[in-house]
Amino acid sequence: MLAHRTSLFKSSGTAAARAAAKAAADAGKEIIDLTAGEIWADLAPTIRDGAIKAIERGVNRYTDTVGLAELREAIAIKVASETGQSWSLEEIAVTAGAKQALFNTALVLFDPGDEVIIPAPYWTTFPAQVLVAGGMPIHIETRQNGYLPRIEDIRNAITSRTRAIVVNTPGNPTGVVYDEATLIGIAGLAIEHDLWVIFDECYGPFTYDGRAHHPIVSLVPEVRSKTVIINAFSKSLALTGWRIGYLAAPKEVISAVKALQSHSTSNPNVIAQYAVLHHLQTGDGSYEAELKSRLIASREAGLEILGDLKSVPFATAMGGFYFYLDLHEVLAAATNGGSPRTADDVVTALLSSAGVAAVSGSAFGDPFGMRLSYGADRDKLELGLRELVVTLNKGI
Known part of the structure; x- marks a missing residue:
């Protein structure tokens, strides 16, 4: 069985x-x-060159469980540039893609019976990982509002067991881009009810027709202590097969993620780490x-x-x-x-x-x-x- x-x-x-x-x-x-x-x-030339140089140097050993210190520092600089806030490497964990970042997050934040609000339609992995952690996905419909969740619908879904709200913008599968008012409203609910915000921004670079992607912690800095940012290089650098993602979160979350990851995958692929590091250091956009x-x-x-x-x-x-x-x-x-x-x-x-x-x-x-x-x-x-x-x- x-x-x-x-x-x-x-x-x-x-x-x-x-x-x-x-x-x-x-x-x-x-x-x-x-x-x-x-x-x-x-493949981006910078990624190719970084991988080749790492191989030529004979790189083949473990790195820190949550990634090379140099890569985490480079990602912290990237996140700082995107959010307008200061970040340290202690607030960054490198993972085998965004899926592992989400999986780690679910396991370190959710206890059995915890409820997690997920707007629908949703990326299929969101509820699956909540269930693996013993939690309960709570879905709210968004179709009648152009696939953008209404703040009142989220508020009505909150109970004493609610632990987190998942925000995916730009959204997979719908392509919806959350506007500032919606993100500010979600941040307000998270602060009011002491909830985590799982902020998946893997498609952040891709917005159109004058729309913009807004990091929720930039709009409401007070929510940063309860926010886990999920991102990856899979989409922005067309690197889906290389499996390099990351999460940015409070230090205590990163510490727990490090302990968990030490018992699952350990560090992400070392060649891919060096390739992404080289791109972050030398890429011109x-x-x-x-x-x-x-x-x-x-x-x-x-x-x-x-x-x-x-x-x-x-x-x-x-x-x-x-x-x-x-x-x-x-x-x-x-x-x-x-x-x-x-x-x-x-x-x-x-x-x-x-x-x-x-x-x-x-x-x-x-x-x-x-x-x-x-x-x-x-x-x-x-x-x-x-x-x-x-x-x-x-x-x-």
Whole structure:
């Protein structure tokens, strides 16, 4: 028999979507894969050079459990620049990607029975890791407010067992960017009710149409003592496979994370650490600017194509690199008095009839949504979206 906790969660829905796309491709079908949460881009020269130099120096030993001191200091400088506040290396822990940062955070902050408020649709890993820690995810719906949580809804969800609020901006899967008023309101609730804020800003560099990403601790400095910032280089440097993330938090949280990580993975990959350190020390921002320029072009081209959809509201795609489609009307027409249909049915039909792989909103707690990544190759993206528009306009 397996441990009871294994019944609390399933494999990642996004990973399952990628696997389904690969299986179809392996079977000989031409597939345009728009499932992955990554940007198809060449490696940054600074990352490559940093890795090569580390290998040539024969780097192959353990580092400090939560990362090289030099890397933590460089990240502290980065966070200081982004928040306008001073940070020390004792407030930084380097992890094997943002997922481990979140996992560590859940295990050091949450006791069995603790409630954690998570706006829906949500990234599939948020509730899974709360459950692993013995906590209880409490979801609040955001669809009717453009996927932005209402402060009154968060307030109404707070109970005596509430321990934290998860904030993901720009959001995965919806691309919503939290405005200043919403973040200030959430910070106020956290202070009033003595709650933690888990602030996931992995898509922070990617906002569009004049919008801006705002660190919550910059808007309300008083909430810093109850905030854990989660970030990674996976998205901003197109390094998903290198697995380097970090968390910035009060020293006592970092101390607990260090003890926990010493019994799980120990230090993150040492070559990847040196590569990121080299980039932080020598990068001039040109790689990041080029990456965002590519995403802007892909977003604009994609929105133009998706504008031809007949029964799907316009996808605003405020931030990140996803189009999130509301399929309510499509599904209502497909059901037409018969068995209820969900986004799973749409995703299955797209894969089989159009060769386009997408992620069903079911993975994000939303049976009426669908996520499409525009981090994919530009030509394939445009072809895939055109096929999708034709298929959805004909009806599922």
